[in-house]
Amino acid sequence: xxxxxxxxxxxxxxxxxxxxxxxxxxxxxxxxxxxxxxxxxxxxxxxxxxxxxxxxxxxxxxxxxxxxxxxxxxxxxxxxxxxxxxxxxxxxxxxxxxxxxxxxxxxxxxxxxxxxxxxxxxxxxxxxxxxxxxxxxxxxxxxxxxxxxxxxxxxxxxxxxxxxxxxxxxxxxxxxxxxxxxxxxxxxxxxxxxxxxxxxxxxxxxxxxxxxxxxxxxxxxxxxxxxxxxxxxxxxxxxxxxxxxxxxxxxxxxxxxxxxxxxxxxxxxxxxxxxxxxxxxxxxxxxxxxxxxxxxxxxxxxxxxxxxxxxxxxxxxxxxxxxxxxxxxxxxxxxxxxxxxxxxxxxxxxxxxxxxxxxxxxxxxxxxxxxxxxxxxxxxxxxxxxxxxxxxxxxxxxxxxxxxxxxxxxxxxxxxxxxxxxxxxxxxxxxxxxxxxxxxxxxxxxxxxxxxxxxxxxx
Numbered sequence: 001x002x003x004x005x006x007x008x009x010x011x012x013x014x015x016x017x018x019x020x021x022x023x024x025x026x027x028x029x030x031x032x033x034x035x036x037x038x039x040x041x042x043x044x045x046x047x048x049x050x051x052x053x054x055x056x057x058x059x060x061x062x063x064x065x066x067x068x069x070x071x072x073x074x075x076x077x078x079x080x081x082x083x084x085x086x087x088x089x090x091x092x093x094x095x096x097x098x099x100x101x102x103x104x105x106x107x108x109x110x111x112x113x114x115x116x117x118x119x120x121x122x123x124x125x126x127x128x129x130x131x132x133x134x135x136x137x138x139x140x141x142x143x144x145x146x147x148x149x150x151x152x153x154x155x156x157x158x159x160x161x162x163x164x165x166x167x168x169x170x171x172x173x174x175x176x177x178x179x180x181x182x183x184x185x186x187x188x189x190x191x192x193x194x195x196x197x198x199x200x201x202x203x204x205x206x207x208x209x210x211x212x213x214x215x216x217x218x219x220x221x222x223x224x225x226x227x228x229x230x231x232x233x234x235x236x237x238x239x240x241x242x243x244x245x246x247x248x249x250x251x252x253x254x255x256x257x258x259x260x261x262x263x264x265x266x267x268x269x270x271x272x273x274x275x276x277x278x279x280x281x282x283x284x285x286x287x288x289x290x291x292x293x294x295x296x297x298x299x300x301x302x303x304x305x306x307x308x309x310x311x312x313x314x315x316x317x318x319x320x321x322x323x324x325x326x327x328x329x330x331x332x333x334x335x336x337x338x339x340x341x342x343x344x345x346x347x348x349x350x351x352x353x354x355x356x357x358x359x360x361x362x363x364x365x366x367x368x369x370x371x372x373x374x375x376x377x378x379x380x381x382x383x384x385x386x387x388x389x390x391x392x393x394x395x396x397x398x399x400x401x402x403x404x405x406x407x408x409x410x411x412x413x414x415x416x417x418x419x420x421x422x423x424x425x426x427x428x429x430x431x432x433x434x435x436x437x438x439x440x441x442x443x444x445x446x447x448x449x450x451x452x453x454x455x456x457x458x459x
Contacts, residue, residue, distance in 0.1 A: 004107040007036040009114055014328040018299055021183040021268055024325060025089070028111075033118040036111050037066040043102055048112060051100030053444030054152070056080045058097060058112055065115060074123040077116060078130035082155035082199055083148065083177075083443065085124065085191045088117025090181060091440045092319050124194055131201040137161035137459045142227040144212045144398065147175020148439045149233030149430030151199050152446030153453075157231075158202040160454055165227075167210040172264065175235050176431075176439070179264040180256070182293050184300070188263070213397035218405075218426060229425050229453045232413055233446055236392045236431035242285065246342030247388075251279070251350030255286065255294040255389035262297050278303040279384025283353050285309075285339055286389030287316040292323060294387045295331045305331045306381065310338040310358050310371040334381065336360075338371065342386055352382045394432045402426070410435040419449030427453055 010026040011017075017024055028036065040062045048058045057076050064073035077084045093099070093113035101109035123129070139162045143150045146168040154164045172178050177192045186192060200206065210216060212234070221227045239254035241247055258276065261267040267276045282298040284291050287309035295305045307326070309316060312335050316323060327333070334355070341354040357377035360369035394412030399405050404423035406414040412432040419427040429445030431437055 003039045003103075006039065006108040006111045007032045009111070014325075014330075017184065018329045021300060023187055024184050027121060028114055028118045033065055033115060034068075036115055037062045039103065040066070040110050041103065047100040047102060048097040048110075051097045052080075053096065053440045054080045054447055056097075056116070061119060062110070062112075062115055065119060070119065070122050070126070071128055073119045074128055075130050077119060080447075081116075081443070082152055083195050083439070084116050085120035085195055086148075086177060086186060087440055087443070088113050088115075088120055089186050089191070092438055094320060096440065120195075124191075129198065129201065131198055133201075133203055134159055134161040136163065137457075139163065139228050139457045139459055140226055141165075141453060141457075142167060142221045142225070142230045144230065144232045145169075145175055145234040145430075145432070146173035146196070146206055146208075147177065147233060147235045147430065147442065149235070149432075149442040149446035149449075150175065150231065151196065152443035153231045153233060153429070153450045154204045154446075155199050155202060156447055156450035157453060158199075158204050160450075160459060162454075162457075162459070164203070165205045165207060167212055167216075168206060168208045169211045169234075170264065171208050173206045173208060176237075179237075179260040180290070180293070182259065182263060182297050183268075184296070185293070211397070213401040218398070218402040218423075222425065228457055229427065231419070231446070231449050231453060232398055232421075232426065232428040232432055233430045233442070233449075234395065234398060234432045235442075236394045236410060236412065236436045238393045238395050238411060239388065240390045240392060241388055242339060242390065244339060244341050246344055246350075249342050249344035249350045250348050251277075251344075251383075251385045252342055253385065253387055255284070255290045255387050256392055258294055258387050259290070259297065262301075268297070268301060276301060277385065280304060281383045282306070282385045282387060283308055283381055283383040284387045284389055285353075286391075287311065287318055288389060288391070289318045289322055290391075291387075291389035292318045292326050292331075294389050296326055296329060298385070298387065299329055299331060303385070306383070307331060307333045308337050308339060308353065308355065308381065309333070309335055311360065311368065312336060315360075315368045336371070337381075338373070339386075340378065343380065350384060350386055352380050353386060354378060354380055392431075392436045394435070398432075408433065415449075417448065418452045419445065420452055425456065427456075 358371040396411040430442035
């Protein structure tokens with residue numbers, strides 16, 4: 001192994017993993033982690049740190065791994081990240097820390113994400129905790145949503161001595177980490193529940209089954225519960241549909257619902273009370289990570305799966321790694337294809353998608369070339385289930401039930417880069433502000449809002 005090439009990561013065989021929900025990647029062992037850490041040249045001006053939305057001191061923790069100081073490595077990461085085992089698995093490192101790695105200019109960048117995962121997994125397996133409770137500062141803060149933004153915000157507030165309570169609408173904490181990302185990418189009990197537990201050890205309280213805007217309002221949290229500040233990190237869980245004929249047929253489902261039933265309600269298990277119907281053929285419309293997750297889940301449930309995407313693979317927003325894994329597992333791809341109608345039978349069930357072929361025109365506002373229909377090129381794709389994975393927006397409930405809050409175009413809340421909203425004492429960040437994005441970007445927004453809250457509280 002040379003310094004030019006990163007140490008490969010062992011994975012489940014593609015054929016074997018298509019019939020189970022066990023984690024695909026095995027991660028590094030001690031020898032592999034040491035070899036990969038030895039590739040880091042310890043830049044004096046580490047661009048990887050600036051490329052990380054939560055600014056983990058990457059060269060420092062990698063040097064600790066190289067020195068065999070695993071407690072030190074875990075402690076360095078914990079200074080900036082409350083979810084290292086999660087981020088090591090699901091962050092798009094290729095466009096963030098690894099994308100900025102100097103080694104990547106002429107060679108392969110350091111496998112920063114896999115090293116972060118290795119350190120976090122070592123800490124969990126060896127029961128090494130970095131948690132120390134802070135001296136209380138007398139301030140009480142409510143955090144709405146227990147996803148990445150809420151957990152990151154709550155962590156920094158608790159470390160500063162605030163009395164923090166997280167309010168979660170679902171029956172389990174974790175937000176998108178528990179309802180959106182499949183078990184084969186992110187183990188729930190082993191990884192997510194453990195890392196949420198570490199946040200709770202800081203003194204953070206979590207109350208589930210609380211729908212802010214219905215169970216309790218923002219005003220009531222201030223006036224009756226005595227909170228001094230509130231952070232809204234409720235995410236973006238409202239699915240978007242295509243708005244084409246036939247979307248009301250049985251068998252058309254949002255990727256959000258499909259994944260929630262599989263992940264949060266463990267519908268993939270044979271003994272589940274809420275099994276999922278996939279039939280023999282599933283079409284997944286979309287090209288993002290959620291589309292890949294839905295496709296790979298449907299495949300494991302026994303269906304043949306086709307991804308339908310209106311641009312080319314080059315324009316797909318999904319991570320390269322996820323597309324690669326989907327292809328390895330046997331997911332088919334129909335590029336430059338866009339549905340114009342859902343087909344169904346007299347009983348009201350989906351029988352297929354009527355599609356039209358596309359070609360790429362001039363770039364749109366996102367910088368990607370705009371897909372344009374080719375007249376007269378319609379054709380049909382046969383399927384029993386159509387999963388729509390075209391993104392999500394925020395539930396407008398909180399914004400609509402809170403006087404003084406301004407709603408944005410995502411049905412969420414308007415907030416500046418510091419998380420400050422139009423309502424005094426109310427802060428917001430993550431997907432509820434930006435629309436659906438990544439776990440680590442939500443964490444970065446949560447941390448920034450925590451700084452603003454502490455300034456607001458004068459602590």
